Amino acid sequence: ETGVTQTPRHLVMGMTNKKSLKCEQHLGHNAMYWYKQSAKKPLELMFVYSLEERVENNSVPSRFSPECPNSSHLFLHLHTLQPEDSALYLCASSHEMRITGELFFGEGSRLTVL
Amino acid sequence: KQEVTQIPAALSVPEGENLVLNCSFTDSAIYNLQWFRQDPGKGLTSLLLIQSSQREQTSGRLNASLDKSSGRSTLYIAASQPGDSATYLCAPSPYNTNAGKSTFGDGTTLTVKP
DSSP states (O other): OOSEEEEOSEEEEOTTOEEEEEEEEOSOOSEEEEEEEOTTSOOEEEEEEETTEEEEEOSOOTTEEEEEEETTEEEEEEESOOGGGOEEEEEEEESOSSSOOOOEEOOOEEEEEO | OOOEEEEOSEEEEETTOOEEEEEEESOOOEEEEEEEEEOTTSOEEEEEEEETTOSEEEETTEEEEEETTTTEEEEEEOSOOGGGOEEEEEEEEESSSOGGGOOOOOOEEEEEEO
């Protein structure tokens, strides 16, 4: 298994659908992150989790709902999305949250909202 | 607020050439700086991590340098190959916060022609 695994790799959904993105890390890390990467824009940090506790929410709309059931898994629940939410969603992990360390990313989930 | 600039935005070189990618940042109070590679539609792959106390790091044909006081880092790629074609991003991390707070540049898109 690679370090950080994201599923699905591609997702197409309508504005009224409910779907979820999944991230799993096999590195024994304690911190996990969700990022959004839109065309022509730098990476935007969305959520930070440390030991299953959400420690940061960067003004993300409530139609994005994260869940961290344990330190290895992170979900991003999606509902009532808008076409402008179409982007590459990246999950990352690091050993600890407070000690700034190396980030490891997954392959991303390409989301298209129709 | 940290601002990261990567120059050039795009670079096209023939195979075998040595090249330098530049990254500048406005706030020199960084804990470390990480260089990533991103292939189209894929996640980020960590290439090198330089701690603020270090001047450079090497991995194979890659060498990254850091001049924290002047707010600059360079990524040197020796003997470029077509497989090096990708977007390269730098991301400095601040002190005393989480790794997700790294600020990402827009990247340099490299094309190595056979």
